[in-house]
Amino acid sequence: MIKTVSPASLRGKLRVIPSKSASHRAVMLASLAASETSLEPIQLSRDIEATLECAKALGLASGAEITPHELPGFSRVRLCGGQSAASGTQRVLDCGESGSTLRFFIPLALDGRGSVRFVGHGRLMQRPLELYERLFVPRGIRWQLSGDTLLVEGRLTAGEYALRGDVSSQFITGLLLALPGLDGESVIRVTTRLESRAYVELTRRIQASFGVVSHWEDESTLVVPGRQRAMSPGAFSVEGDWSHAAFYLVAGSIGAAGPLLLSGLDRASTQGDRAIVPLLQSMGALIREEEGGLCVCPSRLHGITADVEQTPDLVPTLAVAMAAAQGESRITGAQRLRIKESDRLAAMRAALCAAGAEVTELPDGLVIRGGKRLHGATIDGCNDHRIVMAMAVASAIADGDLVISDAEAVAKSAPAFWAEFASLGGIAR
Numbered sequence: 445m446i447k448t449v450s451p452a453s454l455r456g457k458l459r460v461i462p463s464k465s466a467s468h469r470a471v472m473l474a475s476l477a478a479s480e481t482s483l484e485p486i487q488l489s490r491d492i493e494a495t496l497e498c499a500k501a502l503g504l505a506s507g508a509e510i511t512p513h514e515l516p517g518f519s520r521v522r523l524c525g526g527q528s529a530a531s532g533t534q535r536v537l538d539c540g541e542s543g544s545t546l547r548f549f550i551p552l553a554l555d556g557r558g559s560v561r562f563v564g565h566g567r568l569m570q571r572p573l574e575l576y577e578r579l580f581v582p583r584g585i586r587w588q589l590s591g592d593t594l595l596v597e598g599r600l601t602a603g604e605y606a607l608r609g610d611v612s613s614q615f616i617t618g619l620l621l622a623l624p625g626l627d628g629e630s631v632i633r634v635t636t637r638l639e640s641r642a643y644v645e646l647t648r649r650i651q652a653s654f655g656v657v658s659h660w661e662d663e664s665t666l667v668v669p670g671r672q673r674a675m676s677p678g679a680f681s682v683e684g685d686w687s688h689a690a691f692y693l694v695a696g697s698i699g700a701a702g703p704l705l706l707s708g709l710d711r712a713s714t715q716g717d718r719a720i721v722p723l724l725q726s727m728g729a730l731i732r733e734e735e736g737g738l739c740v741c742p743s744r745l746h747g748i749t750a751d752v753e754q755t756p757d758l759v760p761t762l763a764v765a766m767a768a769a770q771g772e773s774r775i776t777g778a779q780r781l782r783i784k785e786s787d788r789l790a791a792m793r794a795a796l797c798a799a800g801a802e803v804t805e806l807p808d809g810l811v812i813r814g815g816k817r818l819h820g821a822t823i824d825g826c827n828d829h830r831i832v833m834a835m836a837v838a839s840a841i842a843d844g845d846l847v848i849s850d851a852e853a854v855a856k857s858a859p860a861f862w863a864e865f866a867s868l869g870g871i872a873r
Contacts, residue, residue, distance in 0.1 A: 447832075447851035447862070447872045449839040453699030454868040457736070458692060459515060460684035460708045461487045463715060464857050468495050468544045469647055470680050471523065472621055473654040475499035477676040478526035485518035485682060490856045494540035496521070498549050501537045502560065517860050525674070534559045541566040541785060541856060546594075547614035550576055551622035554585060556599030564592050566827060571783050575607050575615045602628035602670050609638035609664075612780070616666070617647040624656050624672035632666040639753050639780070642716030649714050653677055684708035686717040687757045688858055689738075691833050692868070693720055694761045696740030697729040698768040699840040701869065707737035716755045723750055723762065727769055745769035747814060753777030759810075760834035763792045766812040767801045768841045775809040785856070786826035795823045795835050799842060820844020829856040836865060836872065 462485050471492065474481035486492065488510070499505040509522040537553070539545040539562055546562055550573075553560035569592050581587050585598035600622055607615055616632060623630040638644065644666075648658055655675040658668045689706050696704035711718070711733070721731055721738070727748050730741040747769050752759055759778050766773035781788035793805045799818035804811040818841050825832040827850045839846050851872075854861040862872055 445850070445852040447836070447848050449836050449846045449848060450871040451839050451842045451844070452869055452871045453701035453742070453840050454692065454695040454865070454870055455699070455701040455704055456868045457705045457707070458864060458868060460689045460692075460706050461858055461860070462518065462682040463685040464489060464491060464687070465544070465643060465646060465685075465715065466650065466682050467492050468548065469617070469650045470682055471495045471499060471521070472548055473650055473656070473674050474523040474676065474680070475504035475525040476621070476625070476674040477654055478673065479676045480522055480524045481676040482520060482522050482679045483682060484520040484679070485513045485515050486521045487517070487858070487860070488519055489859055490540055491542040491545065494538065494542045494545045495548070498537040498539060498545055499523070501535055502549060502553060503535065504552070525676070534561060536561045536563065538563045539568060540564075541568050543568065543571055543612070544614055547576075547612065547618045548621055549618070550596060551600055551618045553596055554580065554598050554600035554622070559586070559595055559597035562594040562596070564594075567785060568592070569594065572611050575611055576618070579605055579607060600626065602626040602630045604631045604633060606633040606635055608636045609634040610636045613638065613640040613643040616644050620644070620647050620651065620658060620666075620668065623668040624658070624670065626670045628670045630668045630670065632668065634664040634666070638664070640716060640756070642714055642754060645714045653680060683710040683713055683715075686713060686715040686720065690717060690720040690758055690761045691837050693724055693729070693731065693738075693740050694765045695837045695840055697724055697731075697743045697745060698765060700742055702742040703739050704868065705734065705737050705739050709738055717758055719755050720758055720762070723748070723758070724765060727765060747771035747773035747812075749774040749776065751777045756781050757830065759788060760792050760830045761837060763796060763803075763810055763812060764834050764838045767796055767803075767814045767818070767838065770815040771813075773812045773814060775812075776806070777808055778810075779808040784828065785853075786828040786831060788828065788831065791824070791826040791828060791831045792834065795831060796838070798823055799838065799846060818842040821846060823848045825850030825853055827853050829853045829858065833858070833861055836870065839870070
């Protein structure tokens with residue numbers, strides 16, 4: 445699907461969608477708990493639907509009762525976990541294009557009750573899985589990756605697991621979800637600097653809400669007691685998504701209309717992408733807390749250097765802010781973006797350059813010389829939700845239409861994005 449986005453500034457009020465990262469983890473914990481949990485609000489994106497379906501397919505949950513939430517556009521999901529699947533029956537888990545779904549479920553699939561076949565789409569099975577393979581195969585786990593499918597079989601055992609922390613924190617979260625249910629204590633040793641540590645802490649925070657604990661012995665050693673069972677808190681409230689809020693915080697900063705008020709965000713969140721606020725403020729953005737939420741006004745931005753090692757998902761929208769800012773900006777620490785839904789460094793360079801920005805691609809980042817208006821252009825969305833949404837936001841500094849391909853990719857994380865965009869004054873057809 446192609447969207448033609450015309451120049452417009454966004455203003456108004458928006459209730460930010462529930463965090464996709466928190467929703468994945470909440471669904472996983474509710475599926476592991478022995479009684480019913482009500483999760484709300486939930487945005488049923490493609491990735492979250494994949495996690496719900498995989499929980500059922502693996503035999504963790506009997507199904508999900510989904511009802512409308514009082515907040516328009518959101519849902520309430522009731523899950524009854526603690527179910528079991530028959531031994532010897534191959535289970536098939538279709539993960540869609542969700543890296544979180546795949547990496548979170550692989551350790552849980554090693555339950556000794558038969559083989560599990562994972563199916564991926566798009567670039568999913570091209571994204572790194574070797575960390576798991578190196579951990580599990582020496583322990584007697586069957587591992588067969590072929591094309592878009594991965595077959596695993598065996599039983600995970602308690603013990604010490606040493607793995608790199610600079611590929612994806614999702615591997616550590618996957619272990620954190622599976623190891624507490626084993627018979628003995630386990631240790632996760634991170635052999636490199638742990639990037640995206642905030643996502644590991646988000647996992648631990650949500651686990652604690654379900655009575656599952658772990659602790660850091662030191663900066664790189666995570667101790668996970670065994671014989672733990674997730675216990676439902678009855679109801680779990682999913683906080684707003686800082687990754688998604690970033691698009692609108694940038695839109696409000698670079699537009700000419702403003703102000704834009706965002707509600708539903710937890711300023712004490714462990715989501716790493718809350719860093720978008722101090723990053724934009726360091727560029728000169730006018731962002732303040734108000735009674736109704738977080739208010740952002742049109743601002744005169746200047747260039748900065750930003751190390752995004754801990755917050756790589758911010759890069760597409762941050763790059764747009766830098767294109768609007770006066771002077772040179774630099775993004776570093778973003779090499780992992782080459783293995784996302786697209787090569788996001790190459791994709792953002794190509795998209796911004798097509799619209800007239802000056803962008804140089806580095807091995808681990810971008811150099812952006814900003815401060816001038818963009819012109820109309822045809823933009824390759826690269827089937828990547830974050831590229832599409834970032835370039836929609838970039839229309840605020842364009843003098844002509846941005847014609848964006850793969851506009852339907854937003855459904856991966858934010859199926860209501862185009863409706864949100866229009867409600868705030870965006871023009872897309």
